[in-house]
Amino acid sequence: MSLRKRLLRLVMISFLTPVIYLLGCQSKLIYHPNPYGTAYERLLQHAKGERIAYTTSQGKQTAFYIPPRTRTSGLPQTVWLCFGGNGALALDWLYFTEYWEGRFAYLLVDYPSYGDCEGAPTPDRIRKSGKAAVEALAKRLGTTPQDLQPRLALLGHSLGSAAALMVAEDLDVRRGVLLSPFTTMTEMGRIVLGWPLCHLNMHPFDNRRTLRHVAGRDGARFVIFHGTEDEVIPVRMGRELAEAHPQVVTFHAVPEAHHNDILSLAGDKIGRAMAEAAPAAP
Template sequence: MKPLTRLFRLLLITLLTPVLFLLGCQSRLIYYPRGYDENYRQTLTSHRGVAIPYTTGQGAQVAHYIPPKKGGQNPKALWICFAGNGSLGLDWLNYVDQWDPSFAYLMVDYPGYGDCKGIPSPRKIRESSLAAFDALAKHLNQSPEQLRPRLGVVAHSIGCAAGLMAASELNISKIVLISPFTTMTDMGKLLLGWPLCHVNMHRFDNRRELAQVVEQGAKVVIFHGTADEVIPISMSRELAEAHPGRVTLYEKEGWDHNRILHGVSQEIGAAMSSMVKP
């Protein structure tokens, strides 16, 4: 083999190795699925929650409905909850007791999480979220059109991407985001640099989806901690600055990526309440 050919092959292998590695394992770098244990199920029961089973192309899926504590079966608002990539839908039960008791919640798990089958991706998460809403409408014996005016989204981290996709599809006008990113490619650039950031098969794009929901008339509130070690607050600043008057950013001094949920839970609830008509 000629020295020049050998050098070319060595360079090609050097360049392709990280690309092939990322193609093969990037799902494991983005998603951290896990199942439910008995403690979750006991907490669900204590909140009078029920499982909402449905089926997608990924197989059997399960979301969970938490009815309002007061107001009967007609909640003042119905919030669809989307968790971060290392959390489960029912982790939102840690916060709902601090929020308006007339609210109800649909807690969505991504494919592969909780009691859901499959493997997550943007397309599959979008499909599952919409199917969960349709399944809930059937459970409540109401049409999707009857429920839509009361819908809101509350979401954290990667859940902000899932929530914005659902809000865009369902024309939801009440949206609370905690620690969102701009795009998954931007996150890749932070972690991997250029050009490996473009070896990305999970192209969540919150810039695009946020612009869509704002165009549809949504009001959006963002909370982001100044000490966020995962998603820089500059990303939320960019999202808010792109839509003055429609997107409000609250910068929370000293809070990091996960503890912000506990630290400002009451403020999150207040923001949710401010979006709901008396």
């Protein structure tokens, strides 16, 4: 083999190796599922929560319903659908929900393969799982998804902001709070992998597109919180999403907050924003 051919072969191998790796292991780079331990069961019992079981193409799924601490007859005034980051579990929200308004109920949603859920996550599967979780909750509450819809609001952190916006798009939910959202997964790939490898993205979450769609609906109102020291998703991404819809989206930079401590540092402000953004009682 000539020197030229050897060099060409070496270049091709050098280029194809990361490509093949990314195509084969991309899900492991994006999603970090974890199982539940016994401590979570105690948290669920303390919150008087219950499991909501349902099934999707990925198999058996489990979400968690946390009723309002302030007991009222009939349906809760507001049900917050909560979606965590790529390394979080749905029940992690319980560390914060007990400090937020007692009139709120919560549906805490895991992704396929997370917690007690079967399957494997993709954008489409996460979208369908969120929608199916709402349908299962409506059945549990003795109502329909259509009657529950005006009472729904969305809360998402990081990857969960993308999940929340997809559900908002599908179920016509017009109120929500987003924490540390990215613009698109491809742009996140550019930060981590550079160009052109970022365009090998097989999980095309696009918050720019979904927020544009949701923000165009009458009565839409969203709040974005983003840490100024976020080392995972740059604060400029959250600011860009908000600035594209100044009449609908309010942006709050959280000084000194990183990616994973924003809830701890801004929990009270987030709770107040949820109270202000919650849909009016039907």
